Amino acid sequence: MINVESEAELTRVELMAKNLQKQARISIRVNPNVDPKTHPYISTGLHENKFGVDIDTAKRMYISAKKSEYLDPIGIHCHIGSQLTQLAPIKESVNIVANLVRNIKAALDVELKFFDVGGGLGIVYDNETLINTYEYAQTILDALHGLDITIVCEPGRYLVGNSGVFVTKVLYEKTNGEKRFVVVDGAMNDLLRPTLYDAYHKIEVLGKSENSSTCNVVGPVCESGDFFAKDIELPLTEHNDLMAIYSSGAYGFTMASNYNTRGKVAEIAVEDGKDRLIRKRETFEDLIALEEQYLK
Ligand SMILES: Cc1ncc(COP(=O)(O)O)c(C=O)c1O
Incomplete structure (x- = not known):
């Protein structure tokens, strides 16, 4: 109907x-x-x-x-x-x-x-x-x-919200004045809920627990709204540390965009302890595939 x-x-x-x-x-x-x-x-x-x-x-x-x-x-x-x-x-x-x-x-x-x-x-x-x-x-x-x-x-x-985890990598740590920022390679174009609804997602730095302090977790996109969490406690991180952003299975990938010319992430399914790629990471060629060329 x-x-x-x-x-x-x-x-x-x-x-x-x-x-x-x-x-x-x-x-x-x-x-x-x-x-x-x-x-x-x-x-x-x-x-x-x-x-x-x-x-x-x-x-x-x-x-x-x-x-x-x-x-x-x-x-x-x-x-x-x-x-x-x-x-x-x-x-x-x-x-x-x-x-x-x-x-x-x-x-x-x-x-x-x-x-x-x-x-x-x-x-x-x-x-x-x-x-x-x-x-x-x-x-x-x-x-x-x-x-x-x-x-x-x-x-x-x-059905699907809690079954998805968005995994991102730490790029850098930085401080602006007193404020600590953890900059990761994921961004609002990958998971929009924090930006759109000020939504809370539990975040964990995998394998780290020492030297925790308050920080904002932010992406590399050109918006102040590009954040995953504000004022949360996280351990000190290093370049390439993996971060898990939980409960990203609903309104995560489906709300993703190519803003800032960013390709959409790969999707991996995990079943019985085995993982398999179910959607390839987008390439630059994918992003421009539908654009027409106007040659003068
Ligand atoms: C008409 C309709 N049905 C069902 C849903 C699913 O909602 P939820 O994921 O909160 O169960 C939506 C979400 O926007 C909707 O618009």
Whole structure:
């Protein structure tokens, strides 16, 4: 099914289905206006966020989808945000959306088959207390009591976040006045979360533990926002020491860019103690491969 998240998008999907002479199976993304209590950049379920439609708009969209011969309204979707560590906002939003399901069944005779609860389950980066997954499932089941509907979920970070480690090498140590900086060869283009969300990632210098002091871990890119951590305690490092930046499996490589003409890093999978290359490091030739040459 196509998750549609505005009236204009519904019109477009209908037109495309008509052109193809097909019926598009659609679901509508509802914005329940619930504060998910997470970082504002990964909050998606408030009316001030761009995502989804309010309840009244959703009802209008189900009415027009039902009338259309090119649309088949089969689902409903809701994703209030990411890195959620509290169950209460999830409970509130699934109850709102479940009531809408009942409502449109009774009032519009639209019987939905899929209830998509989105993703958002948080993981441990630091010392977060996580949502208990049994209670999460139970909350959803309770909200859907009496409805014959299939639950769909979209956990992203929960599946892969803690399984990725970003490994970088120390280039130099430097001090500006009193301030200690550890400059590494990775940068914000490789792992954007600290820059984008001020996110915390646990960092360890491999094989070192002596002479710890406070420092910022920074990359070589031309931005003051190019940092992995601020004011953390790390042992004294040397050129080529390896540093592990944990919990980089989600929104890490997928958010990477070629900013500052930096090739994207290689990816290595580790399974049963064995490692294998699963994506090659990008070369300069890769970076310019799509550029056209204009010879005069
Ligand atoms: C619609 C939707 N579903 C699921 C996800 C996955 O979120 P998470 O990784 O927090 O589980 C996202 C993330 O942006 C999303 O936008």
